[in-house]
Amino acid sequence: MGEIVGGVGVPHTPHFPGIVERGEPLGQELRRLYGTAERHLAELAPDVIVFFTCDHYNIFFVESLPVFSIGVAPSAWGPSDYLELPHYHVPIASGLARRIQAHAVRSGFDVGMSQEFEFDHPVTVPLHFLTPRMDVPIVPVFIGGLVPPLPPGWRCQALGEVIREAVERIPDGKRVAVVASGSFSLEIGGPRISDTSHTGVPDPEWADRILARMRAGETARLAAEATEEQLTQAGNAAGELLTWIAMLGLLGGGNPEFLEAQRDFGHAYGCWRVGSPPLAAVARADGDMP
Amino acid sequence: MSIYAVNKICYRVVREPQLREALSGSAAEAEAALRAARPPLSGEELAALLAGDVGWLSKLGANHFLLHQLGRFRLLGLDLPTYADRIRAAYRQGR
Helix, strand or coil: CCEEEEEEEECCCCCHHHHHHCCCHHHHHHHHHHHHHHHHHHHHCCCEEEEEECCCCCCCCCCCCCCEEEECCCEEEECCCCCCCCCEEEEECHHHHHHHHHHHHHCCCCCEEECCCCCCHHHHHHHHHHCCCCCCCEEEEEECCCCCCCCCHHHHHHHHHHHHHHHHCCCCCCEEEEEEECCCCCEECCCCCCCCCCEECCCHHHHHHHHHHHHCCCHHHHHHHCCHHHHHHCCCCHHHHHHHHHHHHHHCCCCCCEEEEEHHHCEEEEEEECCCCCHHHHHHHHHHCC | CCHHHHHHHHHHHHHCHHHHHHHCCCHHHHHHHHHCCCCCCCHHHHHHHHCCCHHHHHHHCCCHHHHCHHHHCCCCCCCHHHHHHHHHHHHHCCC
């Protein structure tokens, strides 16, 4: 039986690897935040990572726009969309990916199968920071979080749950971790960009509310609030939250061990461990100390 | 008029270096590349792309994820600051 051990959620801003590489002022903070997630993932010692991502119109556009799809190729190269970023061949646990996809479909969850593709930066930027040796194969799960109509939050939570069922049916005892990739409030190139950039954070209050829900372990409430209307209001990339909701569905809820926002960017970094005590309980215990 | 043709051009520029080269070259080169697009662009779409009028294309319903690639790759006289200025102008000055 496969064991789900925990997960991390991170952003994938394409400029971040260069900012760290060049030692720019923000780089130190990025090293700390991605480093926290990297160490957490290393402690989880996964054999496989289920990786939730939203294609940025790089894989799916012409032939088909799947709402959900699982990549089953043996490996994939990327990023296809930013040639200036470090490039990787990312190993894929294709056997497990096929099992998960088959289990989802047979359970009534209509998830497509992608057999040949290149990854874009939402996959390679997190892996660049989290598993730069590319020594842990992934199961890429694509969620159509950027292309309206968006799937509802509750449906993405259910996607995570059906993948958990599939993992629990693996005959051998693989350790499975989860990564979610994306922002909470972000506009790229649209009417709600800031006065100084081609991007913007249209709804920072929504990003704050997401963090509060996650800290409280209120996944179902967050999923119910993550309607298409709310996500659209938070920007044309705000549907990336759905990757985090799917991750929380897969983890079966729980409170983060670490959760910190970069509020000006409308995104955050979070670490979950299956079976860890809730942050609130830890805080209460600390408060009880004489 | 199908904005899909505009979106598809922007999708292709990420994947096709030759198209990027044509759209950053002379006006004649750019126009020839755009006229070869399939599905074909409408006359208005073609003119707006050649003029780098991303504000108008945005209001027509072009996808901003895709449209901003014209600025990112410095095509059709755009760069990211110019792209952003034109989007802001389209929405913030009652155009």
